[in-house]
Amino acid sequence: MTAPVLSIKGLTKAYPGVVANSDVSFDVRTGEVHALLGENGAGKSTLVKMIYGLVKPDAGSMTLQGKPFAPAEPRAARAAGVAMVFQHFSLFDALNVAENIALGMEHPPRLADLAGRIRDVSETYGLPLDPFRIVGDLSAGERQRVEIIRCLLQDPRLLIMDEPTSVLTPQEVDILFETLRKLTSEGVAILYISHKLEEIRTLCDSATILRLGKKVATCTPAETTARELAEMMVGTVLHTPERSGRALGDVALELSGLALRSPSEFGCSLKDISLSVRQGEVLGLGGVAGNGQDELLGALSGELRSAPEMVRMHGKSIGMLGPIERRRIGLLCAPEERLGHAAAPDMSLTENAMLTGSLRENLERGGFLDWGRAESFAKAIIARFDVRTPGPGNAARSLSGGNLQKFVIGREVMQRPEVLVVNQPTWGVDASAAAAIRQALLDLAAGGTAVVVISQDLDELMEISDRFGALNEGRLSRIRPTSELSIDEIGLMMGGAHDMEVAHV
């Protein structure tokens, strides 16, 4: 057993009203990948921020390579050999790759020399990158390479990665793992945060599990099943969504040759998309973010209009209808962006329930709003979907991401849609809440609704969809029954690895 690089003893951090970490202790050893697991709000982020010097612990101590370690600021942590790849990339869109990397270094060399070093490192680790491209033009995978190379240039002893694979295709994930294994063989320790349990089982040597700010277990992921890991995180037995056998009805929604220019400059235009969904069927659409998902949702919800016959519901052409007319005939949508798209952040839950539910739940009469019914509708959503909030009068912004997600999905599910389209229904939602949302979608399908799930979580799509298709650069792959697909085939459908290659050395 090798010596620990980082050793944490009794770390505690409390915020007003909530204890984020309570007496957490564990070791990360040289050359190992150590997973940090836990639900949303279990305290993973706070813990990592303490190691990186962004937050000061209230109590407890850390040692790094045998020396006491109490970084007052990220600069001190970096100087001591700790590097971090952030979950929401901490990059500057308007600056180029080399400038972004220089910002993360203590004593950056001249830009021309730095560009040379960036090329060397990216070559060595199989992460090709042009130092002079503007970061705003890069794909998600390429942006992550910028972050990783920024870390590698500092010769870190400990590399912290916060959900690094959520934006990558399966092939890109393989290459990332290859890079990480190469790093550990050079003696770097990696602290790895992820929700994806199967990934952790393949990659990580040990795991620490947090629940409600406390450490509940340390285990070896390869010897534990994903289900056991999830149950340790949640603390209860996990309910797996189950689908009841159901007969498919008539075609409810049909797209034929849908083509649409993206309204945004950085968007992806839709090209010749054809699909059909039957009553009682769940269609899963995968793909890396930014390949037309937002545009497709817009085309279905009515935010973007198309030629009438390109979108058909129950045989009727509806491409020219706007969102309100589509809601009236039972086509409901829940977009990806919770704050600002699915919900108005500063309005209360009751008001948000009114916004999409007024038509189908009869919450307005002759232009007057029936607040009493709107409130009971909001309360019904909160009760059925276990939304944790003091009451329907609270602003949408005050809910945590997972809770608001339950609310916005629940709001559409409760309106008994004929066709429901959801984009990223469980994004940033913890395991038990995600299971509840998936179950609700399956129940809805069992009741005869046609459901379209757009998601980047492949495990989710494999679990709930009957048929699967992938979006790549605005085109839709052939749609195939999920049961006959392997993860590798899905990766190829999603467009494979975007010019990534395995490490050369």
Next chain:
Amino acid sequence: MDLSSINPVLLLASLMVAATPLLLAAVGELVVEKAGVLNLGVEGMMITGAICGFAIAVNTGDPLLGVLAAAGGGAVLALLFALLTQLALANQVASGLGLTLFGLGLSALIGQGYQGVRPPSFPRLNIPGLSDMPVLGRILFSHDLMVYLGLLIVTAVWFMLKYTRAGLILRAVGENHEAAHALGYKVKRIRIMAILFGGACAGMGGAYISLIRVPQWTEGMTAGIGWIALALVVFASWKPWRVLLGAYLFGGVTVIQLNLQAAGVAIPVEYLAMSPYLITILVLVIMSADKSRAPASLGRVFHASR
């Protein structure tokens, strides 16, 4: 109408003088906005600088001391804005508008008793050899020190933003304050320093009007130059050289229309008077059609959450 009374050499020479207040105020605001802060109080900081500089110059008899006082006065007013927006997290638009109103009132108060007073005259640079050159010497090399200081500041700002680490950090803070914070940069400290720099520049721009351009003290004498500076920064796409171009264009058209008025051209005076504003904005709008855009965090309140 007598166009022959217009002397092209004098016209070009006075162009640089007319442009300097605008140039100083705009380049200061450019740095502030590059750091992600929108300070609409430029007009207020200019007029405060104008009276502070005027009063100190009159009382000490030293115009250079007056310019220093103007920079200080502008910076003090900017500090008030910095405290409101960076520490009290107040809305930047409202605070900036308030700052302009406050500056106009404060300057009128300080300025009582200074009306009709003549300030000490500002020394003109006289470089042997250069200033004696025919035509060019008159146009380029026989101005007061402040004209060259303005050019120097523009060059320094351009160089700092493009080639230095400090400039890179400043741009990073304006582009994505959360990411800059996560990397350990002191967002608030950097922004406060930028705001103070902007205030000092605006103050000097104001003093240039009251000490050199006019030179006397009248209430509200900046006459909207601060607002033009704000527009100039936007239409110049946050680029220092375009700010210089815009300021000289504005100065040039101002001088020409004054000369045309004097020559009695048969265009109503109102149209001539509005021409500098129209032409400057038109040219810069056309130039800003490229894909350059505002700093992404511009005007957004930064609060370091957990």
